[in-house]
Amino acid sequence: MEQNLYDNPVFFNMYKNLRETKITYNDFIEQPAIRRLLPNLANLNVLDLGCGFGELTTYMAxxxxxxxxxVDISEKMLAMTRKHQRIDYIHSSMEEVQFNPNAFDLVVSSLAFHYIEDYNSxxxxxxxWIQPNGYLIFSTEHPVVLADQKQEGWIKDANxxxxxxxxxxxxxxGRRTQFWGIDGVIKYHRKLSTLMNxxxxxxxxxxxxxxxxxxPEGLEQMPKLISERMRPSFxxxxxxKLK
Structure with missing residues (x-):
């Protein structure tokens, strides 16, 4: 099932305002990690699935x-991307977009695969799409985050x-439904073994x-991020890709 949260005006405005603060889990946890794992990008042909505002896309270019x-399903998100002579954007869902075999040296995706129902497909x-010896680098919500069916968050004490x-x-x-800016946000829980296998x-x-x-900068600006030591978000x- 394709889900286009980001063209919902309420959700889009919430998300846009949040990301513009530059004080987010993305800025202090997820993006530093995914960028650290990138190979030498020189002369690579790269695909960014679920590219959103194009921040990682632009970074790589x-x-x-x-x-x-x-590639992104949201017209509103793609409208916010910055033009770049080495970047092309495609308005499509990940489930429907098509590319030729061996078209890319590297495929990346930032916090998008947990919205996809058929991970194996x-x-x-x-x-x-990836050339032999090419790379896939992606982030997703950690399996422990999406494990609980109720999706009600932390258990807290009286204080x-x-x-x-x-x-x-x-x-x-399988499917998990939660409130995140709006009701009815659908994500898909997979065990760690499923992600790997x-x-x-x-x-x-x-x-x-x-x-x-x-x-360290994140802990200074968002002290609550210390709880990542209790439970990882991502x-x-x-x-x-093997030969």
Whole structure:
């Protein structure tokens, strides 16, 4: 099922205002981690799936990529991207976009795959698009974040201190519905083993896995990020396409 949250005006404005603060989980946890795992971008042909405002897309083009293709389902998000001579943007869902075999040296995706229902199908298609020895680097919400069916957040004590994060339904993969700016946001929970094994079955070798914590600047500006040591928000995976 394709889900286009970001063209919902309420959700879009909430998300846009949040990202413009530059004081977010993305800025202090996820983006530093995913950028650290990028290979040398010089002369690479890159695909960014779920590119959003094009921030990572632009970063890669500015840091040596020969060409970057950004794909996003949201017209509103793509309208905010910055024009760049080495970037092309495609308005499409990840489920529908098509590319030729071996078209890219590197495929990246930032916090988008947890919106995709059929993870195996997507990985099968991505594997065909990547040249042998090319890379797939992506972040997604950590399996422990989406484990609980209720999606009600931290368990707290009488003084509102965080005690623990519920993962009671970890083994029950599938749809999770939560409130995030609007009601009815749908994400898909997958076990860590599923994330790994689907990659392996589709011809990838896992090179590195990161469960990142905040950079020091983030802890200064968002002290609550210390709770990432209790429960990681994200997992970032770097995999190489085998021959």
């Amino acid at each position: 500015d840091n040596g990529a020969m060409h970057v293709t950004g 997507l990985m099968s298609r991505i594997s065909k 509102n201190n965080k005690i623990h994060w519920p993962i009671a339904n970890y083994g029950e993969e 689907v990659l392996i079955r589709n011809g990838f070798m896992i090179q590195e896995i990161d469960e990142p914590e905040s950079i 997992i970032v995976i770097k995999a190489q």
